[in-house]
Amino acid sequence: MIWGVLQFPGSCDERDALHACEVHGDGARLIWHESRDLDGVDGVVVPGGFSYGDYLRAGAIARFSPAMEAVAEAAAGGAPVIGICNGFQVLCEAGLLPGALLRNAELRFRCHQVELVEEISGERLSIPAKHGEGRYYAPEEMLDRMERDGQVAYRYAEGHNSNGSARDIAGVTNERGNVLGLMPHPEHAVDPLTGSTDGLRVFERMSKVAA
């Protein structure tokens, strides 16, 4: 499995995502935001950071980039797409995922290790989160429908929902399940030396989508 990692001006975690994809998969390469061509990759990571500065609204400009047009096509074709943090915000802005991310309830950026529970397996993952706009929001009836259709991928474990996300939601998928967005950073949890390796489980989940 070859991953492509988008690079916008203002991306921060693209090298970390590239490294995580290399640890997990068979290779990875950066894809420049102006490229309409995904260079034959099997899956795409839209990484964290502050694309185009995010001065307007997180992800609001990145969604218009040529690379995002290519990602939308790939997603429609069933390719796995993971949006992490700012990438999650971009995918929501692009309409590839339901809902939106609002400012944290405490109105402060927060970086800390959080526990997630994968909805399907009940597996607990320890992964860092770091964001100022990570409070997941969707209208109640949409949340009901997402829960019914299995679109809630990860929830914060009890006591770990520090941003005030609706129904403790940390990550969601599209209806087909091939597009995943989550606020915590699995790419920062692939090396025991820097904390944990639980992030690899997220990449494994999404590479199964491609298989």
Place this chain on the structure above:
Amino acid sequence: MTVETPKYRELGLTDSEYELIVEKLGREPNDVELAMFSLLWSEHCAYKHSRKLLRRLPTEGERVVMGPGENAGAVDVGKGYAVAFKVESHNHPSAVEPFQGAATGVGGIMRDVFAIGARPIALLDSLRFGELDSVRSRHLLDGAVRGIGHYGNSIGVATVGGEIYFEEPYEHNCLVNAMCIGFAKTADMVRAAAAGVGNSVVLMGASTGRDGIGGASVLASAELGEGDEAKRPTVQIGDPFEESKLLECCLELLEKGLLVSLQDLGAAGLTSSAGEMASAGGVGIDIDVAAVPLREADMEPFEIMVSESQERMLAVVEPARVAEVRAICEKWQTASAEIGKVTEGGAIRILRDGEVVGEMPVEALVDGCPLYDLEPAEPGGWIYGNRATLAAGATAAEELLALLSSPNIASKRWAFEQYDFLVGSRTVRRPEQADAAVLQLPEADNAIAVSIDGNGRRVACDPYLGTIEAVLECAQNLACVGAEPLGLTNCLNFGNPEKPAGAWQLDRAVSGLADACNALGVPVVGGNVSLYNEGPDGPIYPTPVVALVGELPDAEQVAGSGFARPGDAIGLVGPFEPNLAGSELAKQRGELDTGLPRSDITAVAQACEVVRGAIRAGKLSSAHDASDGGLAIALAESAIAGGIGCRVDLQHLRERGCSPEEALFGEGPGGFLVSGERTALEDLGAILLGEVGGEAIEIAAGDRSLTVSLAAATSAFQSLPAQAERGDA
């Protein structure tokens, strides 16, 4: 009839300095020239009251790649790689507008590091505010922390460590010192000297506006006082997105070998960067201000030359490569403009559409400022206030809890969780996991550790010994993670050097720094000086902030500061002779006075070596230095971090002549609190104090024995958010 103050005086020049400028030019300077001279001859740029003292510092060492005088210092970390680092103050801007002041402090220090071709990989910061019961201090703390987070997080450089102290003398004049660490292939690094007559001078990055005009002279080189609001327009505004693009752009240009030299624009803007590049290269430079991209159309040439607009870099480029350079700038959506040429002779000429509007010898502008001798005189005693906050007759347990909840000692989690400490995947030890931050360098197959320290209160007690202690604490922090120091950088934050007491503090501190570095064999690879840190109530505590970068062979062996295993023995290593002078307890009791006990640098260095060796050999479960609040606080911190209690007996310190109180809360250099197998501790020559285990911190200390539950200690230690955000809802 009114008497007008001469313009040069308003710009901060003295009568004799102005006369010297006239003499060097052979005529009166025009407005452009006067503005440029006033900035480069300011304390901030010329170090005119500190440069002579700084000659005392040792700057050479086998591992030094770049030393003082470059944009940042750098040390060799093996396999062809170097680590660059520098710390710089942004005190006065932060005291006027904390968010932007701190943010642009971070932005500025990062530019210093990538200017030499190193990719920024980590940030640290050293902050000082007044006591947290002041609304102003809470406002400054909140703004500075948000500002640091805003800039560092947005640009994707991890903020991995730092320190914050709260003391009355910083009430009006807070300190914001930011440090950046960069990583580079040694062969790709560049110096800032302009070269090659006929080469183009290219300005890259943000356009130039009126922000920060006069910042260097008006803000950085005068005491703060009434009417600071009026200075707000001289504080710069940061744009981390612009810097992120500029950073990537510059690193790509350097990697492709397209630049002859590179320099950031900091204090005094184009004036200092062009002047310093020309001076370092022994050439002249022509700058056409009409070619500089502006935010406001009607800016005067002098405004363009002294503007401190952020996120700009100046490069010297061979003419044949200008097109390629500008194409890479376009790729990164970074503006670029050819604004001048490298010239023969030694003049810096400012032109507007071909007309010369200023012309000065580079030597006069950059190196011509007179250097002053200080006139130090020791003040006759304690010159600062000190109100008691601890009730008389408090029990030892009450004192422990009072110290743990002191904002100086309490966990800084509230602050550091507002920073991204992970990005870059190098952070092996996060803030508060160990005494120093540890960053892995897979490229060089090893790791570095970094710590930044400086206890102004102890330096106020004795500037010479207090500064030595700051260096020793930093070295001890590195030893706790198994790292050996490679180089030191520093930021000297002091009051007015033209006053005898301020001069004496600075003079003694620099001597202490020199003696400590010489004794430890650590070179000083760079530094920064911030003087005139005074408010209406007097000067700040003299605050030399020192930072050490060290290397360790194997990051996997690093122990944390928290107790790890019940049943482990607890021991004390090192020549620790605790004393209440200058301690946190003395402060809370209102007993501060001058004087500190002498420290034995050699003995501390030996203890560092012992602990470093034990960590590297994987023999210790935890290591933590006994610092603020003494041994009792070190024990409590290790217990809280590990979530396990301890039972110890400090009677063993009686042999060192300590009273129970001094054994508990006395401070001083040289103490390491370690835990591990009993035999391993005995091998180190540790004094065995007790054992890890239980749900409480139990310390036997004669008539001052105490028992505090781990829950109560943790709650006191985590009380900073409540103190920082009180009444601010």
